[in-house]
Amino acid sequence: MTASTANAGATAPDERTSGAGLLAVEDLVVEYPGKGWRSRPFRALTEINISIGQGETLGLVGESGSGKTTLGRAVLGLAPVTGGRIIFEGKDISHATRKERRVLSRDLQVVFQDPYTSLNPALEIGDILAEPLGVQGKAPAEARKRVRELLNQVGLPADAIHRLPREFSGGQRQRVAIARALALSPKLIVCDEPVSALDLSTQARVLDLFLQIQKDTGVSYLFISHDLDVVRHISHRVAVMYHGEIVEQGPAHTVTTNPEHPYTQRLLLASPVPDPDRQEQRRADRHRLLEAQRRQASTAA
Numbered sequence: 001m002t003a004s005t006a007n008a009g010a011t012a013p014d015e016r017t018s019g020a021g022l023l024a025v026e027d028l029v030v031e032y033p034g035k036g037w038r039s040r041p042f043r044a045l046t047e048i049n050i051s052i053g054q055g056e057t058l059g060l061v062g063e064s065g066s067g068k069t070t071l072g073r074a075v076l077g078l079a080p081v082t083g084g085r086i087i088f089e090g091k092d093i094s095h096a097t098r099k100e101r102r103v104l105s106r107d108l109q110v111v112f113q114d115p116y117t118s119l120n121p122a123l124e125i126g127d128i129l130a131e132p133l134g135v136q137g138k139a140p141a142e143a144r145k146r147v148r149e150l151l152n153q154v155g156l157p158a159d160a161i162h163r164l165p166r167e168f169s170g171g172q173r174q175r176v177a178i179a180r181a182l183a184l185s186p187k188l189i190v191c192d193e194p195v196s197a198l199d200l201s202t203q204a205r206v207l208d209l210f211l212q213i214q215k216d217t218g219v220s221y222l223f224i225s226h227d228l229d230v231v232r233h234i235s236h237r238v239a240v241m242y243h244g245e246i247v248e249q250g251p252a253h254t255v256t257t258n259p260e261h262p263y264t265q266r267l268l269l270a271s272p273v274p275d276p277d278r279q280e281q282r283r284a285d286r287h288r289l290l291e292a293q294r295r296q297a298s299t300a301a
C-alpha cells in the first residue's frame with residue numbers, strides 16, 4: 001500500500017469532487033431518545049451533507065464518538081432520522097417502511113468491524129452466504145452457484161462452503177463478511193471500520209480486495225475508519241467528522257495530506273504510523289503541515 005495514492009485501484013480521485021448520483025444525505029439530523037443517565041434526547045448528528053456517486057468511495061474519518069457509525073446506521077435505516085433527508089437513487093428513504101427496507105437491502109449492504117462476532121458461529125460458510133439469497137427468493141440451485149462465485153470473488157477456497165467461521169482467521173472471516181454483503185450485488189456498501197480488527201498486512205490485503213471488487217462490480221462504499229492512512233488509500237473523497245458534524249470534505253489526497261480544518265490537522269499530526277512503508281510519506285506530510293502552521297503563526301504575529 002502506498003500512502004501517496006488515494007484509491008489507486010479505481011478512478012483517479014481528483015477527477016471526482018461532487019459525488020452526486022447514488023446517495024445524497026441532506027441536512028441530516030439524528031437524535032437518540034433520552035434514556036438512563038442521558039435523560040434528554042441526544043443529538044448525535046447535526047446537519048450532515050454528503051453524497052456518493054456510483055463506483056465511488058467516500059471515506060469517513062473522525063475520533064471515537066464523533067458520529068461515524070451513527071451516519072452509517074442512518075443510511076441503513078438503523079438510526080432515528082429527526083431532520084433532513086437521505087436520498088438513494090433519487091428516492092427519499094429516510095423513513096422507509098420495513099417492507100421498503102427489505103427491498104432496499106438488495107442495494108444497500110454493510111460490513112462490520114468485528115469479523116469474530118459478525119458471523120453466526122453455528123452456520124457453515126455456505127449457509128451464511130446463502131441466507132440473504134434465500135431471503136430474496138433465490139432457488140437453492142441458483143443460490144449454491146452464487147455462493148461458489150462469491151467465494152471465488154473474495155479469494156476463499158471452494159471447500160470453505162462446508163466449514164465453520166471458527167476454522168478461519170480474522171482476515172478470512174472478513175472475506176466471508178464481504179462475500180455476504182456482495183451476495184445480492186448491492187450498489188452501496190457501508191463499511192464500518194472493516195479492517196480495524198486486522199493486523200497490518202491482512203489490512204492491506206483486505207483493502208486491496210475492496211478495491212478489486214469495486215473495479216469489477218462498480219459498487220460504491222461509505223468507508224468508515226479512524227485511520228487516515230486507510231481512508232486515504234481506499235477513498236476518492238474524504239469527509240471528516242467532529243462532534244456530530246462534517247467539518248471538512250474533499251478529494252482524499254488533499255484532505256489527508258493538506259487539510260484545512262484545524263481538527264483534521266490535529267488528526268493528521270496525532271495519528272500513529274505503524275507501517276514502515278508509510279513512514280516516509282507521513283514524515284513529509286507532517287513536516288509540510290508543521291511548516292504551514294509555523295508560517296500562519298508568524299503571519300498572524
Ligand SMILES: Nc1ncnc2c1ncn2[C@@H]1O[C@H](COP(=O)(O)OP(=O)(O)OP(=O)(O)O)[C@@H](O)[C@H]1O
Pocket residue numbers: 032033042044062063064065066067068069070071226
Ligand atoms: N443507540 C444510541 N443511543 C444513544 N446514544 C447513542 C447511541 N448510539 C450512539 N450514541 C451516541 O452517539 C454519539 C456518536 O456515536 P457513534 O457510535 O456514531 O460514534 P463513532 O464516531 O462511530 O465512534 P466509534 O469510532 O467509537 O465507533 C456518541 O456520543 C454515542 O454515545
